[in-house]
Amino acid sequence: MAEPYYLTTAIHYPNGRPHIGHAYEMIAADAIARFQRQQGRDVFFQTGTDEHGLKMVKTARDRGVEVRALADEMSGYFREMAELLDISCDRFIRTSEPEHYAASQAIWQAMADAGDLYLDRYEGWYSVRDEAFYEEKELTEGEGGAKLSPQGTPVEWTAEETWFFKLSKYQQPLLDFYAANPDFIRPESRRNEVLRFVEGGLVDLSVSRTSFDWGVPVPGSPGHVMYVWVDALTNYLTGAGYPHDPERVAKYWPADLHLIGKDIVRFHAVYWPAFLMSAKIALPRQVFGHGFLLNRGEKMSKSVGNVVDPMALARLYGVDALRYFLLRDVSFGNDGTFSDEAIVTRANADLSNSFGNLAQRVLAFIAKNLDGLVEAGTPDPADTALLREVETACEGFTRSFSDLSLSQGLEAWMAGVFACNQYIDVQAPWALRKTDPARMHAVLGTLLKAIRRLAVTIQPVVPGSAAKLLDQLGPEGDAGFRIAPPTPIFPRLELKEDV
Numbered sequence: 247m248a249e250p251y252y253l254t255t256a257i258h259y260p261n262g263r264p265h266i267g268h269a270y271e272m273i274a275a276d277a278i279a280r281f282q283r284q285q286g287r288d289v290f291f292q293t294g295t296d297e298h299g300l301k302m303v304k305t306a307r308d309r310g311v312e313v314r315a316l317a318d319e320m321s322g323y324f325r326e327m328a329e330l331l332d333i334s335c336d337r338f339i340r341t342s343e344p345e346h347y348a349a350s351q352a353i354w355q356a357m358a359d360a361g362d363l364y365l366d367r368y369e370g371w372y373s374v375r376d377e378a379f380y381e382e383k384e385l386t387e388g389e390g391g392a393k394l395s396p397q398g399t400p401v402e403w404t405a406e407e408t409w410f411f412k413l414s415k416y417q418q419p420l421l422d423f424y425a426a427n428p429d430f431i432r433p434e435s436r437r438n439e440v441l442r443f444v445e446g447g448l449v450d451l452s453v454s455r456t457s458f459d460w461g462v463p464v465p466g467s468p469g470h471v472m473y474v475w476v477d478a479l480t481n482y483l484t485g486a487g488y489p490h491d492p493e494r495v496a497k498y499w500p501a502d503l504h505l506i507g508k509d510i511v512r513f514h515a516v517y518w519p520a521f522l523m524s525a526k527i528a529l530p531r532q533v534f535g536h537g538f539l540l541n542r543g544e545k546m547s548k549s550v551g552n553v554v555d556p557m558a559l560a561r562l563y564g565v566d567a568l569r570y571f572l573l574r575d576v577s578f579g580n581d582g583t584f585s586d587e588a589i590v591t592r593a594n595a596d597l598s599n600s601f602g603n604l605a606q607r608v609l610a611f612i613a614k615n616l617d618g619l620v621e622a623g624t625p626d627p628a629d630t631a632l633l634r635e636v637e638t639a640c641e642g643f644t645r646s647f648s649d650l651s652l653s654q655g656l657e658a659w660m661a662g663v664f665a666c667n668q669y670i671d672v673q674a675p676w677a678l679r680k681t682d683p684a685r686m687h688a689v690l691g692t693l694l695k696a697i698r699r700l701a702v703t704i705q706p707v708v709p710g711s712a713a714k715l716l717d718q719l720g721p722e723g724d725a726g727f728r729i730a731p732p733t734p735i736f737p738r739l740e741l742k743e744d745v
């Protein structure tokens with residue numbers, strides 16, 4: 247039986263429409279999910295929306311709509327984006343689903359049974375934008391002396407009676423766990439940040455709110471709803487069937503990978519494992535904190551007006567061009583910058599001019615001059631050498647993708663494409679047509695094999711285009727190939743003005 251592989255993205259706040267950071271995270275996770283399926287794993291891939299909390303309440307109030315209506319509307323855009331971007335998620339979860347309430351209440355009860363929850367008065371700083379509590383020592387001063395969170399968002403003083411989770415009790419167990427599992431937090435820089443934070447001491451965490459009611463009710467404590475991060479993190483367990491389906495939990499839990507952005511590593515690498523330890527549930531295998539996307543090097547914000555609609559970009563340049571660009575140009579784990587020019591330049595260089603042109607030249611020649619039929623030929627050392635180079639390139643891709651080095655994987659793959667283009671120039675099959683047709687057939691047959699191998703390998707990144715190309719290549723047979731007249735798969739892109 248195939249080995250399970252459970253991966254998740256963060257669940258996104260539907261307090262506005264999705265932006266390109268959300269698209270980036272979904273695309274990266276999707277490429278990993280498709281890659282793992284290709285490797286034969288039984289993949290479960292979950293994404294969705296995080297619908298509770300004060301940020302949602304306040305946004306709905308500002309817009310004069312019910313918070314549930316806001317969640318319904320915006321969650322719909324996230325789902326639409328997932329479809330448009332070819333995201334192969336197995337489940338799109340919404341935290342407002344009853345099943346998720348049951349899972350959140352079950353983990354709460356397990357933490358209560360462990361003696362880790364107590365009622366007390368909370369007084370401290372809260373950032374609605376981050377949905378996070380901060381200690382005084384973490385804050386900085388902004389303009390006019392206003393206090394700001396480490397993420398640069400405003401904080402407000404909060405005082406209410408709430409439930410507390412004994413996070414302090416888990417300081418040492420967490421440090422022991424990080425030491426025993428050096429790959430739990432990646433990349434290395436995020437791991438170091440987390441270690442420093444936990445070594446600095448943990449204070450107990452306020453985990454319920456009484457000032458609003460848009461959240462999961464705390465079991466047995468009328469008037470309290472759970473702190474949004476308690477229920478949000480639990481979405482990963484809900485997806486695994488917790489607590490009602492122990493067989494499914496045994497299959498998919500612990501999750502193999504939580505893919506999230508660098509700003510929410512603390513929640514995933516400190517709070518989440520502590521909750522799970524308390525509830526006596528196994529810890530996820532890995533948390534990967536990817537970097538942030540910057541618009542021409544600048545942070546995107548509504549006030550600056552440089553927030554980009556990923557759906558518009560995908561419509562302008564094509565879903566696969568956007569997917570390829572994001573995974574190739576951003577070194578996975580680091581911040582990356584994008585612009586229309588950068589997308590067009592990368593997609594044209596690698597996809598249109600190199601891989602697409604290679605496939606188009608070869609397929610069109612065969613369709614036009616050979617009636618679509620390539621005969622099996624006797625391989626020459628040059629042919630064997632090319633196939634070996636392509637094999638090495640594709641194995642490089644596989645090795646890098648297994649390790650989440652996505653851009654290195656694509657770089658390795660491109661080496662295979664370049665090898666084919668060099669081979670064509672040297673072998674010049676067009677010239678062989680008159681002089682040595684048997685050799686021409688052997689060369690074209692070698693190229694078709696190489697292109698097929700490259701197309702299969704790149705499928706997780708550009709699934710739609712690779713599938714079209716594989717259709718054009720037709721099934722691989724011993725006696726050769728039969729090719730229909732091709733249509734170009736990777737059109738040359740022009741820079742558009744209106745994004």
Ligand code: ME8
Nearest residue numbers: 256257258259267296478479506507508537538539
């Ligand atoms: O944080 N570039 O939701 P969210 C890349 N609901 N990634 C970005 C980004 C950017 N410019 N901006 C945001 C939340 N992200 C919580 C998560 S999980 C149990 C709850 C990433 O909608 C961000 O880092 O603010 C996060 O991983 C994801 O988008 C959703 O952000």
